[in-house]
Amino acid sequence: MPNYSNKLNKMINSIFIARNGNDRNAGDFGAPVATLGRALEVYRQQKADADATIYFRGGEYYFDDTVVLGKAEEPVTGRTLTITAWESEKVLLSGGRKISSWQRTELQHGKIWSAHLPWTAGGQKRFHALYRGRKLLTRAASHPALAEGYETTRGPQRRFPTDLCTTYVARTELHFPEGAIKAWDNLDDLEIRISPQRPWLINYLELKSVDVEQNIATVKTQATYELLGRFVLENHVEFISGPGQWALDTKRETLYYWPEDEIPGDDIIAPVLPELIRIEGINDLAGEGDDPVRGIHLANLTLSHCDRAVIGPDDKGLQHDWALWDKNHALIRLRGAVDCSVTHCCLQNTGGDGVRLDLYCQNNKIAHNVISETGGMGVLLAGYGPGFKDVNKNNTVLDNDIFLTGTLWAHAMGVYIWQSGGNRVAHNHIHELGYMGIVVSGVRRRFWDPIVRPRDIREYHSLINFAATAHLEGGLGEWSRYEPYMHTRNNVIEYNEIHDCMRCLADGNTIYLSATGAGNIVRCNLGYNHKKNFLMRTDDDQFSSLWEKNILIGSRDNPRGFTHKGQNAFDNNILINCVLGIYDGADWGPSEGIDSIRRNIIVFTTPVSEKLIEGGDKLAPGKVDCNLFYSADPEAVERYLAGRQAKGIDTGSKVADPTFADLGALDFTPAANSAVLAMGIEPVDFGKIGLLLDPAITRINRSGGLAITGAVTLENVHVG
Numbered sequence: 001m002p003n004y005s006n007k008l009n010k011m012i013n014s015i016f017i018a019r020n021g022n023d024r025n026a027g028d029f030g031a032p033v034a035t036l037g038r039a040l041e042v043y044r045q046q047k048a049d050a051d052a053t054i055y056f057r058g059g060e061y062y063f064d065d066t067v068v069l070g071k072a073e074e075p076v077t078g079r080t081l082t083i084t085a086w087e088s089e090k091v092l093l094s095g096g097r098k099i100s101s102w103q104r105t106e107l108q109h110g111k112i113w114s115a116h117l118p119w120t121a122g123g124q125k126r127f128h129a130l131y132r133g134r135k136l137l138t139r140a141a142s143h144p145a146l147a148e149g150y151e152t153t154r155g156p157q158r159r160f161p162t163d164l165c166t167t168y169v170a171r172t173e174l175h176f177p178e179g180a181i182k183a184w185d186n187l188d189d190l191e192i193r194i195s196p197q198r199p200w201l202i203n204y205l206e207l208k209s210v211d212v213e214q215n216i217a218t219v220k221t222q223a224t225y226e227l228l229g230r231f232v233l234e235n236h237v238e239f240i241s242g243p244g245q246w247a248l249d250t251k252r253e254t255l256y257y258w259p260e261d262e263i264p265g266d267d268i269i270a271p272v273l274p275e276l277i278r279i280e281g282i283n284d285l286a287g288e289g290d291d292p293v294r295g296i297h298l299a300n301l302t303l304s305h306c307d308r309a310v311i312g313p314d315d316k317g318l319q320h321d322w323a324l325w326d327k328n329h330a331l332i333r334l335r336g337a338v339d340c341s342v343t344h345c346c347l348q349n350t351g352g353d354g355v356r357l358d359l360y361c362q363n364n365k366i367a368h369n370v371i372s373e374t375g376g377m378g379v380l381l382a383g384y385g386p387g388f389k390d391v392n393k394n395n396t397v398l399d400n401d402i403f404l405t406g407t408l409w410a411h412a413m414g415v416y417i418w419q420s421g422g423n424r425v426a427h428n429h430i431h432e433l434g435y436m437g438i439v440v441s442g443v444r445r446r447f448w449d450p451i452v453r454p455r456d457i458r459e460y461h462s463l464i465n466f467a468a469t470a471h472l473e474g475g476l477g478e479w480s481r482y483e484p485y486m487h488t489r490n491n492v493i494e495y496n497e498i499h500d501c502m503r504c505l506a507d508g509n510t511i512y513l514s515a516t517g518a519g520n521i522v523r524c525n526l527g528y529n530h531k532k533n534f535l536m537r538t539d540d541d542q543f544s545s546l547w548e549k550n551i552l553i554g555s556r557d558n559p560r561g562f563t564h565k566g567q568n569a570f571d572n573n574i575l576i577n578c579v580l581g582i583y584d585g586a587d588w589g590p591s592e593g594i595d596s597i598r599r600n601i602i603v604f605t606t607p608v609s610e611k612l613i614e615g616g617d618k619l620a621p622g623k624v625d626c627n628l629f630y631s632a633d634p635e636a637v638e639r640y641l642a643g644r645q646a647k648g649i650d651t652g653s654k655v656a657d658p659t660f661a662d663l664g665a666l667d668f669t670p671a672a673n674s675a676v677l678a679m680g681i682e683p684v685d686f687g688k689i690g691l692l693l694d695p696a697i698t699r700i701n702r703s704g705g706l707a708i709t710g711a712v713t714l715e716n717v718h719v720g
Helices: 004-011 036-046 118-123 479-485 634-645 696-702
Strands: 014-017 052-056 059-062 067-069 081-085 091-094 096-098 102-104 113-116 173-175 191-194 203-211 216-219 230-234 245-249 254-257 268-271 277-280 296-299 302-304 330-338 341-343 346-350 353-362 365-367 370-374 379-382 396-398 401-405 415-418 424-426 429-431 438-441 492-494 497-499 511-514 521-523 526-528 536-538 543-548 551-553 560-564 567-571 574-576 579-582 601-603 628-630 660-662 667-670
Touching: 014 036, 036 052, 036 067, 059 096, 302 330, 330 346, 346 353, 353 370, 479 543, 536 543, 560 567, 628 634
Parallel strands: 014 052, 052 081, 059 091, 067 277, 081 296, 091 302, 277 330, 296 341, 302 346, 330 353, 341 365, 346 370, 353 379, 365 396, 370 401, 379 415, 396 424, 401 429, 415 438, 424 492, 429 497, 438 511, 492 521, 497 526, 511 536, 521 543, 526 551, 536 560, 543 567, 551 574, 560 579, 574 601, 601 628
Antiparallel strands: 096 268, 102 113, 113 254, 173 216, 191 203, 191 230, 203 216, 245 254, 660 667
């Protein structure tokens, strides 16, 4: 029998929203209101010293404005306000608007349809994504072209030009081939999509003007780097060439669309909001007067259909402009929040980020969610820059299934932590990404050098308090001088399963650290099926991090395991069919301090005889030692190790079979008499890696196990 007593208890201090509700109603179970805005009014009027819940009944709800949950909605101290779905009913909250009233045009022999959208006049409601239900449709684009000056012969190790020769003009003017761009009358609608000179990011840049005589296009906001490289122009009706493509002309207030079926359906949705729900306290950007909101929780909701952000002239960029600081660009945004949560939600099909935690955010939990098909990041935590306050910390990102991020911003990661410390990112399944899995970073030293990094660029500079850090001017000196200003410290990244990254861009990893503060720990993570670049990496200005008990599995296509740069400990990890690379560049070595590369297991299932560890000659004696090597040609590995030991490296290392129980089944248990145990190498608790209720080993074995194939060759494995 139904538990009516339990249901009655849930109705106490509760407000109900329903599709058939009326905002003149009281909001109780039998007389629900129609909108969240009205439900919040009722809540504020009835607020008491008790936990309160706002329930959505099943159905789809389309929002015309961002819902802000601020200090007025904050519950009484020690109490909570929860917004959730009633029972097991399915609820969709959408930041989009359904498009109707389609008319067939004569374009493309009548295959292109149009809809008059007067609310887009003047570009005020211009949107940059379009959905057919849950499917992201393709915005029409020109054929790729090469900007003048692009070098097509770049090798994998080509060094990009430094910013010593960069000018502001080089970032705002694109020299295009004749005929690639025309002087259309709706230039404001058009954007250039480009990876400007570097292969690790995407820019969308609005056109400002076009000189068709000189073949020069000027953009409204500077690119991250020089405007060189392949580009396409997006969002003109002339570019529509097939089903599923669209373009918006705000000058004519018209959306053009080539439907995938004979006629457009009633499920075409245009985003009208940059963010759907914002939990926001009082943020004192310049001082110490922050008053974050507390105790607000979102649960068991599906949120979709917010727009992609536009880079504006006042925006401030994080590393490589991978994200924009304090930007309204997420389905759910916490901006000045403490002890709040987003749990058991489905955040999907949106142009921006899934969840952002900006500015003063502490002790919040993002847990047990599915975050997928986001144009931007899955989860972003971003505090303040060097010289400013350290108030973004101690949050939890737990047990989330995060996949298909970066559907628009191809450089977007599953989880990105910037200037935020003491967080725990654990038991997440992160996969099928355009770029990297987890990134943890701060600010590199060279941004204090106004010559190497001119102050007119967007990346980092406006986020650094140069007055408070004037003694660091020049970008020189030991990292210890800069480290106190790096708030990305003491984070724990553990038990995450990450695979199938780098589907769009290059130079990226499953887990990446650069320029962080001290004390970050990366342990018990599993990375595999990584098609290019190293599986895990410490990059420029990375010091004092510990990597332990991670499992890295290479492939026939990519035998790159770990790149060690800086001063970090990489101990007690398992590398299968992939190498460990130690960068001995002059800028980053020889390393001292906590450096340790010890008790790692490096195993190849094919006959491999060299480069199991690449580099490390410049590290202090004993830093690289007590590692276990093995391949299908153990005698060749013996010769390889003897060569290293003759140089005084790996003097305590051995060649021996680790006797793992079953690699394909991810069972890395060594036999009782294994050299693994004799060398003091601690077992990895591989059974706990991945989602809490469906860990990696369970899911992978359910589908037949993981194919463990060796690399054909270790030639051309470069570290850096």
